[in-house]
Amino acid sequence: MKIGVLALQGAFIEHVQALRQLGAEAVELRQLPDLEQPLDGIVLPGGESTVQGKLLHELGMFAPLQKKIAQGLPVLATCAGMILLAEKLTNDSKLHLATMPITVKRNAYGRQLGSFFTEAEFGKLGKVPMTFIRTPYIDSVGDGVEVLAAVDEHIVAAQYGKQLDLAFHPELDVAKSTGIHEYFVSLCVAK
Template sequence: MINIGVLALQGAVREHVLALEAHDVNIIIVKKVDQLDQLDGLVFPGGESTTMRRLINKYGFYQPLKDFAAKGKPIFGTCAGAILMAKELVGQVEPHIAVMDMKVERNAFGRQRESFEATLSVKGIGDDVQGVFIRAPIIQEVGEGVEVLAEFNGEIVAAKEGPFLACSYHPELTDDNRMHQYFVNMVRNCIVPA
């Protein structure tokens, strides 16, 4: 049984837990740094990236999260989670955890009242993936090693780099768990048999 954690400092934690429960994994709600040692993969939920970063600093998660990523352990970030993962942020000098070679613009689709849903074609998943966009970021640019998985109106909204997966939208807010299954498969593929 693989262990997948959901970083539970702020954001849509419960929704990710429910989405992961369908996939025969052990789910750990991560509130303490030492829980990272038990994990095979980790989800950064949607929420508010500035608040999440402040809590990451406050509770001593910053370097342990960078170390977790440096070990090649898979991380899946949705919306604010994708912002945490980007190596470059528009209008911000310092990135957050900075594990993916991508440039992200916060709130690029507009504020809360501009939230919307759209049907997406996501590489490796299907042409009928429902994306929920709430104050969503756009992935403006990606580096050479980053695979674009989905676009909406010509803008990148999902990408993968090695063990890291990021999307602008909230797959956890729909009944479609295929994005989570995709991540679970990534985690399983990263585990080296003893």
């Protein structure tokens, strides 16, 4: 199984390491030819969504990536990745891939000082560790979107088909739990 991790900017190396720890072949996606290889899934990491969106366009990766996701390629999006997938942003008019019917609030928990750690229920996985860093959250979900986790009454994880969208960073908590990455790998296997 080969999973591509967008490696243009942000916290991608931790995802690569987590996937390799689970036995998946994780490849870094840095240019269009990387995206054109056969992939069983894609990870959109945390970082700066505006920068990632700009680089996707500049490198000619935007339209092919959007098409792959829209056609059902499993995707795990964390933090900035959540913003990339959102069909609507409450506090920004700039949209990116817009493949998931959710409305997201950027930097919802404030600046870096608003970062925090907690544990909360996540779908059928039970309690999982969650690290939030300048995190968005989901204001509302559209038809067909399953809410997987909420913290302080804010939606922080949702799934739409094979799109798994998280406000937090499971790649930073792999030493405590690989459950979310395992769940994502299961979506890739079932594709």
